Amino acid sequence: MTGRRTSDDLKEVIRDFRRDQVIDVARRLFGERGTTDVSMDEIASEAGVARSTVYVYFANRGELLRACLQGMYSQLLEAIATTWEQEEEPGRRLERLIEEMLAVVDDSPAFFRLALVTQGTPANDGEVVGAELALIGLDIARLLHDLVVEGVARGVFRMLDPDVAISLIGQQIYGAMAVRAGEPMPRPRDEAAADTAQFILHGLAA
Amino acid sequence: MTGRRTSDDLKEVIRDFRRDQVIDVARRLFGERGTTDVSMDEIASEAGVARSTVYVYFANRGELLRACLQGMYSQLLEAIATTWEQEEEPGRRLERLIEEMLAVVDDSPAFFRLALVTQGTPANDGEVVGAELALIGLDIARLLHDLVVEGVARGVFRMLDPDVAISLIGQQIYGAMAVRAGEPMPRPRDEAAADTAQFILHGLAA
């Protein structure tokens, strides 16, 4: 509403702003009540726009879901990146990594539950979201790979196939997230992360 | 009048038979393509009955889902029970337990994905199924509890809070199931179970 002159750049900005406006609302609602329970109607009205306008910015429900996931994802990656710089020791890094991922769960448990399910499903929402999730998984796997190699090099981890190790660690983290997503009153996040990390480290220990 | 009891019993049998007929189809379809993607129409026609007839046996979609889960569940418990008798050593029992659970996943991966999501959600399908899943979790937790106590008593596991141990083991298994449910071409089941069990046992080792 401020500003006299509108250039094409400004229109871009406005457009992005509108988009984010809808995405924010959708993320909140999806996070609170799950995806199947939130209609496009509700998102639109909550965001203060007409339903048809939402379809100007997102081709369909799936695209909106994808946008929400991408937002969650980039947020997560950013958090992990700073963690990665702050911590050096593999065990600490793992613990902080887990803590960041649990934070995502705490942020929007119901939404995360969706993320879990849709993995690999050819369902309506699923196919798009599943692909997105797979990419996230790959990125995290890369981080874990480096972490395992580093740990083995330092002699704190026993020798084992990095691929198997990644898979097992990933499974543990996945399970921790999923279980937490389902709990009405989860434990303090740092405690949970510490326990999980310690258990994994025991399993990896030399 | 004559043979009333037999007649009634027969009706019971027929009724159960019909029910199972629908449940079998539903389990297959849900397992193949997920729950959101299979309509009641399709289940009915695939089972060779009218849609309205399905609603004679199941109050709604949620009830049908519950019935499917219960079928899966009792099948799983039965398999575990025989395993439990065959195996004595905690490590072996754990490995076989995991193998049985992965078998459930292999049986109907898409369906199992549902089971994961709905946990704790107030979504339409979710609330009923979630409750069912919670019960299953409790039963499995009981088994794991005994297993941990036994392992500690034998001195093969290090001393740790059984509740924490159960939670961690559960998370690992949960993750293993979830990841496998999302994989198009999962590894041989026994290998996966062996790796997972071994990792857990390392984490528990004295």
Add this chain to the structure above:
DNA sequence: AGTGATTCGGACGGTGTGTCCGATCCATGG
């Protein structure tokens, strides 16, 4: 053959999605 239960087929109202189009607002440029 008669009777009661079971199943069928289809109609209905409700809800949600995605598409479409005219009406409206508003900044810009002539």
Add this chain to the structure above:
DNA sequence: CCATGGATCGGACACACCGTCCGAATCACT
């Protein structure tokens, strides 16, 4: 000052699914 074009609105439409209902047909048993 007004015309123009883009963004937005609001609502209608077709489609799909769920759950309910009811009359008609079918079947099993006496």
